[in-house]
Amino acid sequence: MADDVFKALADPTRRRILDELTDRTGQTLFEICGRLVTKHGLGLSRQAVSQHLAVLEAAGLVSTRREGRYKFHDLNTAPLEHIVTRWLGPKTPQTPQTPQTPESTP
Amino acid sequence: MADDVFKALADPTRRRILDELTDRTGQTLFEICGRLVTKHGLGLSRQAVSQHLAVLEAAGLVSTRREGRYKFHDLNTAPLEHIVTRWLGPKTPQTPQTPQTPESTP
DNA sequence: TTGATAGGCAAGTCATTGCTTGCCTATTGT
DNA sequence: ACAATAGGCAAGCAATGACTTGCCTATCAA
Numbered sequence: 001m002a003d004d005v006f007k008a009l010a011d012p013t014r015r016r017i018l019d020e021l022t023d024r025t026g027q028t029l030f031e032i033c034g035r036l037v038t039k040h041g042l043g044l045s046r047q048a049v050s051q052h053l054a055v056l057e058a059a060g061l062v063s064t065r066r067e068g069r070y071k072f073h074d075l076n077t078a079p080l081e082h083i084v085t086r087w088l089g090p091k092t093p094q095t096p097q098t099p100q101t102p103e104s105t106p
Numbered sequence: 107m108a109d110d111v112f113k114a115l116a117d118p119t120r121r122r123i124l125d126e127l128t129d130r131t132g133q134t135l136f137e138i139c140g141r142l143v144t145k146h147g148l149g150l151s152r153q154a155v156s157q158h159l160a161v162l163e164a165a166g167l168v169s170t171r172r173e174g175r176y177k178f179h180d181l182n183t184a185p186l187e188h189i190v191t192r193w194l195g196p197k198t199p200q201t202p203q204t205p206q207t208p209e210s211t212p
Numbered sequence: 213t214t215g216a217t218a219g220g221c222a223a224g225t226c227a228t229t230g231c232t233t234g235c236c237t238a239t240t241g242t
Numbered sequence: 243a244c245a246a247t248a249g250g251c252a253a254g255c256a257a258t259g260a261c262t263t264g265c266c267t268a269t270c271a272a
Contacts, residue, residue, distance in 0.1 A: 010116035175239040
């Protein structure tokens with residue numbers, strides 16, 4: 001579940017793709033390829049980007065819709081919302097580092 | 107920078123370790139090992155956990171302090187705060203999926 | 213109908229990574 | 243002093259992952 005989201009976010013190229021979809025949602029595979037090449041210096045094959053998009057879609061971060069021969073990719077930020085709150089305390093933003101002793105000191 | 111944070115969060119065992127440090131900060135290596143074995147069924151060697159802690163420390167998610175022969179591990183949630191906001195719009199939590207046409211249609 | 217465009221599938225390569233094993237150092241208790 | 247405890251270092255292994263190459267299908271324009 002959230003496992004796929006973390007794995008999807010692990011790769012820097014996939015994060016770039018999310019950046020591009022944040023800038024402009026509903027892009028096709030070739031558009032994303034072009035942007036990764038021109039805006040960032042990434043030299044990637046089309047299949048590489050396609051596989052990255054598959055990972056992002058499996059994580060629920062990208063949803064796709066087909067129209068004719070085009071396949072548009074839309075960003076879905078929903079899986080990102082409650083991921084990190086797992087470790088951020090509900091009220092305490094900074095745990096004040098209370099020094100503690102080991103659990104069992106035999 | 108944030109690159110290391112995402113890579114650190116990619117592994118499920120490392121996320122378990124963060125869970126354990128959230129439950130009780132300032133644990134030693136052996137304590138974390140014990141908890142991973144008993145609470146979750148993970149059969150891990152001491153070195154495996156040690157290497158995971160090294161990755162977490164390199165990402166800034168865990169800070170360590172030495173006292174005698176003990177080394178205490180403290181959770182640091184600071185790097186987690188501004189990571190995901192990169193894709194979450196500043197005001198719009200849900201982008202309403204406006205359908206768009208390809209950039210260049212020759 | 214033919215060719216160009218947009219995309220998919222599958223096998224293969226190469227680097228990374230998670231984990232183990234073995235040995236070594238430092239601190240503490242008796 | 244000696245043994246037990248807490249941890250570190252480094253080489254090795256097996257599995258995953260990112261990327262490429264090659265070929266194949268579907269849609270649209272001429």
